[in-house]
Amino acid sequence: MALPHVLIFPLPIQGPVNCMLKLAELFCLHQEIHVTFLNSEHIQQRLLKCTDVQIRFKKYPNFKFMTIPDGLPEDNPRTGDQVRNLVKGVEDVSSPLLTEMVTSGLLSPNSEKPVTCLLVDGIFSFAVDIAKEVGIPLLYFDTISPCALWTYLCVPKLIEAGEIPFKGNDLDALVNNVPGMEGVIRRRDLPSFCRAPDLNNPTIQRIIKEGKHIVQAQGLIFNTFEGLEGPILSQFRTLCPKIYSVGPLHIHLKKSLSSKCSVPKTSTSNSIWKEDMSCMDWLDEQPNKSVLFVSIGSVAAMSKAQLLEIWYGLVNSKTRFLWVQRPGSVIGLEENNDIPIELSKSTKERGCIVSWAPQEEVLAHPSIGGFLTHCGWNSTLESIVEGVPMICWPYFVDQQVNSRYVGEVWKLGLDMKDVCDRAIVEKMVREMMEVRKIEFLERGREMRNLAIESVNEGGSSYKDLDRLVEDIRLMRI
Ligand code: UDP
Numbered sequence: 001m002a003l004p005h006v007l008i009f010p011l012p013i014q015g016p017v018n019c020m021l022k023l024a025e026l027f028c029l030h031q032e033i034h035v036t037f038l039n040s041e042h043i044q045q046r047l048l049k050c051t052d053v054q055i056r057f058k059k060y061p062n063f064k065f066m067t068i069p070d071g072l073p074e075d076n077p078r079t080g081d082q083v084r085n086l087v088k089g090v091e092d093v094s095s096p097l098l099t100e101m102v103t104s105g106l107l108s109p110n111s112e113k114p115v116t117c118l119l120v121d122g123i124f125s126f127a128v129d130i131a132k133e134v135g136i137p138l139l140y141f142d143t144i145s146p147c148a149l150w151t152y153l154c155v156p157k158l159i160e161a162g163e164i165p166f167k168g169n170d171l172d173a174l175v176n177n178v179p180g181m182e183g184v185i186r187r188r189d190l191p192s193f194c195r196a197p198d199l200n201n202p203t204i205q206r207i208i209k210e211g212k213h214i215v216q217a218q219g220l221i222f223n224t225f226e227g228l229e230g231p232i233l234s235q236f237r238t239l240c241p242k243i244y245s246v247g248p249l250h251i252h253l254k255k256s257l258s259s260k261c262s263v264p265k266t267s268t269s270n271s272i273w274k275e276d277m278s279c280m281d282w283l284d285e286q287p288n289k290s291v292l293f294v295s296i297g298s299v300a301a302m303s304k305a306q307l308l309e310i311w312y313g314l315v316n317s318k319t320r321f322l323w324v325q326r327p328g329s330v331i332g333l334e335e336n337n338d339i340p341i342e343l344s345k346s347t348k349e350r351g352c353i354v355s356w357a358p359q360e361e362v363l364a365h366p367s368i369g370g371f372l373t374h375c376g377w378n379s380t381l382e383s384i385v386e387g388v389p390m391i392c393w394p395y396f397v398d399q400q401v402n403s404r405y406v407g408e409v410w411k412l413g414l415d416m417k418d419v420c421d422r423a424i425v426e427k428m429v430r431e432m433m434e435v436r437k438i439e440f441l442e443r444g445r446e447m448r449n450l451a452i453e454s455v456n457e458g459g460s461s462y463k464d465l466d467r468l469v470e471d472i473r474l475m476r477i
Helices: 014-030 041-050 053-058 082-103 126-134 146-153 155-160 202-214 226-237 249-260 278-284 304-317 341-350 359-363 377-385 399-409 422-435 437-455 460-474
Strands: 005-009 034-040 063-068 117-121 138-142 219-222 243-245 291-295 320-324 351-354 368-373 390-392 413-415
Touching: 005 014, 014 034, 014 053, 014 117, 014 249, 014 377, 014 460, 034 041, 034 082, 041 053, 041 063, 053 063, 063 082, 082 126, 117 126, 126 138, 146 155, 146 202, 146 226, 146 399, 155 202, 219 226, 219 460, 226 243, 226 437, 226 460, 243 460, 249 377, 249 437, 249 460, 278 320, 278 351, 278 359, 291 304, 291 359, 291 422, 304 341, 304 422, 341 351, 359 368, 359 377, 368 377, 368 422, 368 437, 377 399, 377 437, 390 399, 390 422, 399 413, 413 422, 422 437, 437 460
Parallel strands: 005 034, 005 117, 034 063, 117 138, 138 219, 219 243, 291 320, 291 368, 320 351, 368 390, 390 413
Antiparallel strands: none
16 A cells, blocks of 8 residues: 655745644654645745755655746745735646646656645645545645634624725724634734725735634644634534644754754755845844844835835934845845935944845844844744744734734733834834843743644644644545
8 A cells, every 4th residue: 555645835926835844844754655646836946046945855765845836927026015926827838737747747646756745835725626536635835824824714704794895994893703712802913905996806805714624624724823813712612523734844843853863953044035144143242132133024115214114213213223124125125225214324233134034043042132023924933933022014814813913922022003104113122122031031931932842742732743643644636
């Protein structure tokens, strides 16, 4: 009988690719499972250019990369608003190719190594039909936060109760129809698409569809841990009995690598931008817990006016900062010589700017004392794992919910959503890095311990990964 063979297909952007590759590597460490990782051609090229991923995965004989077009021209951006086109491209172009691959092609039931389980991003509704057609189990991996995904699934309920579209302009009104979040979530904390004035908005329609397909999978995988999102995971269990919360994946993987390999400090970077390591030398020269790390991830963008507000806020706070200014992340900024001279001068004194950083390593550096983040789920988890408090400036999708949870539920930072004003930035930076520094760092330590416990032997994520691997092993066609 053929070995279990899982086909992993992420949404081709940095965050999902990063954590799905980490899950793939964890499967490889468990052995006895074949793993095929299906990347878009665009992502694969960039991964090969920027990381040692090819060498790293060579040591796993049961692992294989395959590629597929994502439907967009090579020079088309895949960030900001373009992510919507990317999802459409995958549906129109990649999905028929994937169907062909698993029905009659290279990975079909008649092939040498047939796929026995599809493990795909939760956004891909088309996978339900493919899995049914071939007769193989489907697992969805939703790489956004479960707390945000839960609000997505409650969108039909919110519509039925007349809570969305919003009536009136009061974004601070509490939302009543998301079970488990009563008294916590305000309108402004719902995913950004809930602000659309009418229900014909394509994103809302997609989200309603997502809620229907996601519960048809045999199981749902999340990059989270019980100690962080236990109550929300319980809500999911009412819809889908097989929930696997195996995160935080990056430390789960590091932990497994150090127990199974002789070299404990292996790089696990899956960056699609070249990391500028010079910032690590700069961090080495800064005092303990003195630096604010600033990054808005791989997709979010800001206007030039917002860039300047944040920049003045940082400089006026007199805090040291390390800022990732990703190429293309500032709309309308032609050249950095547009920047007022006083900002450049103060930055030379107290700051460091790079185009892409080794973020996991940066957050683990002793000189980091805070993180001004867009609250992408990977960044949020990476910060929690290092006990680094956050100032949250969410951009879209799950980030509005994540930032509310960081501030209000986990008490690990300040939520700056919907504001971009230099005086507020300065005030929040001072509050986090000076006034409430000890309180936040103490809370950070508690959260970090919970995260580490979950991936230690016997911890909740450790056990869920074992259960997931066992269930995949039992899947046969
Ligand atoms: N990242 C990085 N270097 C940077 C900025 C980001 O390695 O300079 C990584 C970060 O560690 C995280 C990912 O990019 O794993 C961003 O994912 P996230 O879910 O936070 O946000 P997204 O980019 O999907 O909006």
